[in-house]
Amino acid sequence: xxKKQEVAKIADLARLHLSEDEASELKSHFQxxxxxxxxxxxxxxxxVEPMLTPxxxxxxxxxxxxxxxLSVEDVLSNAPDTKDSLFKVPPVV
Amino acid sequence: MEIIELxxxxxxxxxxxxxxxxxxxxxxxxNRIESMDSKFNSYIEINQDLIGQSETxxxxxxxxxxxxxIPIAIKDNFCTKGLRTTAGSKILQDFVPPYTAHCIQSLxxxxxxxxxxxxxxxxxxxxxxxxxxxxxxxxxxxxKHVPGGSSGGSAAAMSAKLAAAxxxxxxxxxxxQPASFCGVVGMKPTYGSVSRFGLISYASSLDQAGCxxxxxxxxxxxxxxxxxKDPCDATNVSRTQNSLTKLKPMDLRGLKxxxxxxxxxxxxxxSTRDVVDHCIETLESAGCVIKKVSxxxxxxxxxxxxxxxxxxxxSNLSRYDGVRYGLRDIDKVDGQSVADLSEFxxxxxxxxxxxxxxxxxMLGTFALSSGYQDDYYKKxxxxxxxxxxxxxxxxxxxxxxxxPVTSQSAFRLEEKIKDPIAMYYNDLFTTPVNLAGxxxxxxxxxxxxxxxxxxxxxxSPAFTEEKMLAFSLAIEQQVEFSEVPGV
Numbered sequence: 001x002x003k004k005q006e007v008a009k010i011a012d013l014a015r016l017h018l019s020e021d022e023a024s025e026l027k028s029h030f031q032x033x034x035x036x037x038x039x040x041x042x043x044x045x046x047x048v049e050p051m052l053t054p055x056x057x058x059x060x061x062x063x064x065x066x067x068x069x070l071s072v073e074d075v076l077s078n079a080p081d082t083k084d085s086l087f088k089v090p091p092v093v
Numbered sequence: 094m095e096i097i098e099l100x101x102x103x104x105x106x107x108x109x110x111x112x113x114x115x116x117x118x119x120x121x122x123x124n125r126i127e128s129m130d131s132k133f134n135s136y137i138e139i140n141q142d143l144i145g146q147s148e149t150x151x152x153x154x155x156x157x158x159x160x161x162x163i164p165i166a167i168k169d170n171f172c173t174k175g176l177r178t179t180a181g182s183k184i185l186q187d188f189v190p191p192y193t194a195h196c197i198q199s200l201x202x203x204x205x206x207x208x209x210x211x212x213x214x215x216x217x218x219x220x221x222x223x224x225x226x227x228x229x230x231x232x233x234x235x236x237k238h239v240p241g242g243s244s245g246g247s248a249a250a251m252s253a254k255l256a257a258a259x260x261x262x263x264x265x266x267x268x269x270q271p272a273s274f275c276g277v278v279g280m281k282p283t284y285g286s287v288s289r290f291g292l293i294s295y296a297s298s299l300d301q302a303g304c305x306x307x308x309x310x311x312x313x314x315x316x317x318x319x320x321x322k323d324p325c326d327a328t329n330v331s332r333t334q335n336s337l338t339k340l341k342p343m344d345l346r347g348l349k350x351x352x353x354x355x356x357x358x359x360x361x362x363x364s365t366r367d368v369v370d371h372c373i374e375t376l377e378s379a380g381c382v383i384k385k386v387s388x389x390x391x392x393x394x395x396x397x398x399x400x401x402x403x404x405x406x407x408s409n410l411s412r413y414d415g416v417r418y419g420l421r422d423i424d425k426v427d428g429q430s431v432a433d434l435s436e437f438x439x440x441x442x443x444x445x446x447x448x449x450x451x452x453x454x455m456l457g458t459f460a461l462s463s464g465y466q467d468d469y470y471k472k473x474x475x476x477x478x479x480x481x482x483x484x485x486x487x488x489x490x491x492x493x494x495x496x497p498v499t500s501q502s503a504f505r506l507e508e509k510i511k512d513p514i515a516m517y518y519n520d521l522f523t524t525p526v527n528l529a530g531x532x533x534x535x536x537x538x539x540x541x542x543x544x545x546x547x548x549x550x551x552x553s554p555a556f557t558e559e560k561m562l563a564f565s566l567a568i569e570q571q572v573e574f575s576e577v578p579g580v
Contacts, residue, residue, distance in 0.1 A: 007455075014407060014458040015414075015435060016451055017443040026455055029513060033456060036514055037396035040472050043479065050474030051481060053298040054284040054530020055555075059327055074191035078418035087416050090437060 002030045096121040097254045101163075101311030104257055108162040115147040115154070115162030115206065118257070122164045122208055126255050129580065133231045135240075135250040137169050138177050139209040146206055158204030159318055159338065166256035168247050169210040170217055171197050171302070172291040180293045181213040181225040181243075184413050184420045184445030194291025195326070196302050196319040197260070203318040208256050212246030215447045216410065217267055217295045219243050220519045223510045224449040231506070232275060233578040234545055238503040241271030244305070248275040251305040253580050258315045259305040264295050265398050266498070266523025268303045269535040273498035273548025276537040276576065278565075279305045280312050283555045284530030285330035287316075288323030296405035297328075299398075299527045309566045312534070313337040316558065330556075337559055342567035346380030351491030353388045356522050362501040364541035369497045372538040372549050375571050376495075386487040386494065390479040391525045395517055397480065398524035400460045400473035407457025410450070415441030452513070481529040484552075493564055494552040497522055498535045502545035522550060532558050536565055537574045546576070 007027045011018045018026065072085045081088040096118055099107065107113040123143065130136055140146075143164070150162055167173060170180040172190035179185045193201070201207070212230040214222055222230040222245025230245040232238040233253040240249040244261030248271030251259045261268040263281035272279025281303040289300055304315045317337040323329045352373065357366070377383050415421035415438065422440035446454070460469040487494060499519060509516045526533045532555070535548035549568065553561035 010455050010459050010462065012435075013462060014451075014454050015411070015438040015442055016446070016454065017439045018451075022448075022451070026452060029452060030456070030459065032514055033399075037400065037469075040393055040396045040400075040476055041468070043390065043393055043472075043476050045472060045475035045479070048475040048478055050471050051478035052474060053328065054481070054528075055328070055330060057330070060324075060331075062324055070191055075417075077191055078188055080415060080419075080421035089416055 002027055002034065097125055100308060101257065101306055101314060104163065105314065109156045111156065115150045116144060118162055119143050119147040119164050119206055119208070122256060126208070129253060130255060132236055133233055133249050133253055134228050135212055135230050135246040135253065135255060136166065136209045137179060137181070137212050137227045137246070140176055140207050143206060143208060150204065150206065154204060159314065160200060161204035163205045163257050164208045165200060165205045165315070166208045166211050166247060166250050166259045167197060168213050168244050168259070168261045170213060170262060170293040171260060172293070173197060173207060173210065176207065176210065178210065178293070179227070180217070181215040181227060182445065182447065182450065183226040184442075186226070186420065188418055190291070192291065195288035195323040197291065199318050199321055200260075200315070211244070211250055211259060214243035214245065215450050216293070216406070217243040217262060217264055218406070218449050218453050220266070220270060220516050221504070221510060222246065223506065224447055226447060229506060232503050233580050234276060234503070238505055238545065239274065241274035241503060243267040245271050247305050248272055248277060248279065251275065251277040251307065252578055258311055260302065261305060262292055262300055262302050263527065264299045264402060265527050266520045268305065269498050269523050269533060269548070269550060270520065272305055272535040273537075273546065274503035276546030276578065277305050277307055278309055278312050278534060278536055279303065280316060280534035281526070281532065282316060282320060282558050283532045285328050286556070286558070287319045288321070288326040288329045290323055290325035294409040296402035297409065298405060299402060301527070309536070309562060309569050310340060313340050313562050320558070332556060337562055340562055340566055342570055343560070343563040345376060345567050345571070348381045348493070348564070349491040350376060350381045350383050351386035351487055351494045352383060353386055353391065353487070353494060353496055355388050355391045356496035358500070360500045360518075360521070361497060364543070365497055365499070365501055365547050368539040368541055368547040369549060372568070372572060373495065376568065379571050384491050386490055388480070388483040388487060388525060390476060390483050393476050394480055394525040394528060395521055397473040397476040398520070398528060399456070399517055400469050401477065401528070403453045403457035404460045404470050405457070407454045407461065410454055413442060413445060414438045420445040449513070477528045480525050484525070484529045484531060488554045493561065496550050498548040498550040499523070502541045502543060502547055526552055531555055532561055534561065534565055536568060538572050539574060540576055
């Protein structure tokens with residue numbers, strides 16, 4: 001059984017606050033998902049390599065050339081808060 | 094004939110031969126959206142500059158461009174420079190991208206105009222369009238029913254003729270399922286065919302852009318432009334592409350068609366089964382050789398898919414932290430110290446993400462956490478290889494695989510949203526294709542007992558889009574599905 005503390009730990013890792021209701025709903029959802037998905041454990045995967053992506057070609061390389069990208073102004077255009085050419089965040093220390 | 098009643102080919106010919114102007118076409122679609130979309134909620138954002146852009150195209154554009162003046166609606170998870178892009182989420186409610194997704198830029202370079210951005214499940218997480226922060230989209234065939242998801246807005250807009258073509262993304266069935274529910278054609282090409290650059294990431298090893306149209310020819314014209322090389326996406330596959338636009342229907346005589354045993358399950362509704370079986374009889378009469386094939390691991394596709402997709406999502410969505418773009422929990426943190434950086438992220442993310450998104454981030458975090466990773470994520474990836482191998486084996490015995498897209502036609506609004514597991518199993522016949530990275534499409538073939546459309550899923554080996562489309566065109570001509578929703 002998934003415990004309440006485990007749900008809280010996962011929420012912390014996922015950087016989410018959960019209300020009591022959300023935590024309780026997610027706990028029962030998790031339990032159902034884990035029960036339902038336990039069928040996977042019945043599949044014999046001895047010596048089967050995990051498949052991480054559909055086409056397992058080598059990663060293409062490109063020349064190390066300077067190319068034009070977005071301007072600083074464009075990059076900052078959606079930031080909630082900025083100062084000069086920087087993203088501004090609250091003091092955290 | 095009214096502009097919106099024209100087929101894709103007729104519209105294209107009318108525009109290139111100057112019989113109609115791009116402005117007239119854009120205006121006709123805008124008028125229809127204005128008068129009708131309040132019933133469906135298929136659009137989140139309309140392009141306010143469209144008429145100006147269509148005039149510029151009329152005056153200075155090259156009428157030989159393949160998509161000259163064709164107004165296209167874009168799912169709201171593709172970045173469009175200067176046009177708000179929300180991915181159906183509150184956390185991106187004010188996000189105006191400074192660049193355009195590669196495949197959308199390709200459409201614009203080919204002369205297409207952007208009508209607007211279509212409704213979708215939040216971050217493409219959903220099968221009913223009900224997880225959208227901007228309200229659910231409704232099915233034009235019956236507004237008490239869902240249009241499917243996650244590309245529900247694009248499918249509904251296509252079905253109600255609120256665009257000449259629409260763009261979607263398919264991670265676990267998000268183009269094929271809504272296409273089936275809304276009675277339009279919807280295709281996902283082979284994984285890696287269309288660049289993912291500028292497509293807001295959900296599950297990067299599964300996400301693939303594709304499109305909707307009212308016929309196979311329209312699909313071929315649009316997908317031909319979208320497929321292409323882009324160095325900005327490392328998983329984009331370079332290949333010599335044959336033109337998909339010179340499509341001829343494939344000779345059906347002697348073609349070997351595989352029916353996977355595992356798709357004719359007890360969960361398949363009799364009403365949907367009858368429509369699909371009737372279509373297969375039609376293909377057999379036309380000369381196809383119908384064969385049973387097996388995809389023995391496909392019943393495990395749902396757990397494998399959801400564990401992999403949620404794991405990738407938990408990583409991809411970590412970027413929404415309230416620093417560089419998107420919502421920040423301003424009231425509580427701006428200008429003040431916070432106890433720690435983690436608290437700063439938590440406040441923003443908890444307010445910005447909806448329930449289903451939080452749930453999948455949590456599931457993914459769980460599947461990747463120490464102690465569980467081997468049992469869940471790794472196991473899912475191993476099963477993924479077995480599912481992929483099933484298709485390789487099946488295609489040794491047949492040219493194409495066909496079957497149902499979903500086990501039933503479009504369900505009612507709120508029917509499944511409270512039962513996420515039932516909602517997940519709605520993707521039973523579509524997720525194996527994404528896990529294997531194959532091209533597939535949904536073709537409308539009839540109506541079920543509730544007068545709701547049913548699609549036929551056509552699955553083809555990797556990188557055989559041209560053949561899949563030629564085969565689908567032949568089916569389309571045999572089936573002659575001509576029903577339209579009574580909007």
